[in-house]
Amino acid sequence: MRLGTYSVGGETFYGAFTQEGAIALNAAFPQWNSLYDAIASGGLDDLIAAAENGRITHTGVTHEMVMPNARRILCVGVNFPDRNAEYKDGSAQPKHMSLFPRFASGFTGHGQNLVRPPENHTLDYEGEVAIVIGKAGRRIAAGGAYDHIAALTLCNEGTIRDWVRHAKFNVTQGKNWDRSGSIGPWLVPFTDPAQLDNARIVTRVNGEVRQDDTLDRMMFPIREEIAYISTFMTLLPGDIIVTGTPTGAGARFDPPRYLAPGDVVEVEVEGIGTLRNGVEDETI
Structure with a gap:
């Protein structure tokens, strides 16, 4: 099952994607204005059931x-051992994750x-x-953490690098330019630990593999x-x-090999899909 948000004819819908098209679910669930509202209300299973019996609408x-x-998006930084070494500062694996x-x-x-x-x-x-939380929790034990995941998706966590250096203790400025990253193409319900434990993530730019690693090498597993x-x-x-990049x-x-207009970036994980985006300059 692939759930997401899409637009057509100037209107925005949430629903399910198939090879033939999209199944809008808004009308079936008027109590939820968005996919976020449905998940926040615990309605993911209801959406899946409706989509399984739905017809193509668009x-x-x-x-x-x-x-x-989405109200809260947290990103984990520098979460692969080779990524830590890329900084060339001689530091060992940090005691705590960067967020x-x-x-x-x-x-x-x-x-x-x-x-x-x-x-x-x-x-x-x-x-x-990226993981989407489906069950609330505070001070969740690592052993039961997967019970709190509702769905998986992919992220191209686009960054304006020079702007992450504008201050001493944060990277927020370089990480939040409008439409500089992407999340999608859809949500895949999380049903099996192997979806994460055995996952391999590959990033390509114009067909060239730039990133290729497995999630089991994360310094801080999901x-x-x-x-x-x-905890906090x-x-x-x-x-x-957003769990960390290789x-x-x-x-x-x-x-450095930064992105330029005309480039195409693909992020792929088997079982989730491929997130594909071009690049353009902002029109002002």
Whole structure:
């Protein structure tokens, strides 16, 4: 099952995607204005059941960010051993994970262009798996963390690199440019630990493999991410955790290989799908 948000004819819908088209579910669930609202209310199973018996309502749709009104998006930084070494600062694996917030306005959907702003052209890519929380929890034990995951998706956590260096203790400025990243193409319900434990993430730029690694090499596995984050905040249904990117981002090449208009970035994980985006300059 593939659930997401899409637009067609100037209207936005949430529903399910098939090879033939999209199945709108808005009319069947008027109590929920968005996919986020449905998940936040515990309605994921109801959506799946309705989609299984639904009929195609639209074709030729435009994919939007899977949950455009997601309230909380947390990202884990520097979470692969080779990624830590890329910084060339001689540091060992950190004791605790690095975290930063992103906002929904910084993401677009599958098939749409990432936007490079005129203020700075160091737009970079970071392919990642993102998880969507489906069950609330505080101080969640790592052993039971997977019980709190509702669905999986993919993220290209686009970054304006020069702007992450504007301050001493945060990277927020470089991580939240409008439509600089993407999340999608859809949500896949989480039903089996193997969906994460055996996952391999590959990022390509113009067909060239730039990132290729497996989630079992994370310095802070997803179970630990959920446990750690839920220590200081109650995780709620609909929260998104972007779990970390492997080595191979454009900034780490010599010279750096940043994205430019006309480039195509693909983030792929078997069992979830392929998130594909072009690049364009912002029109002002």
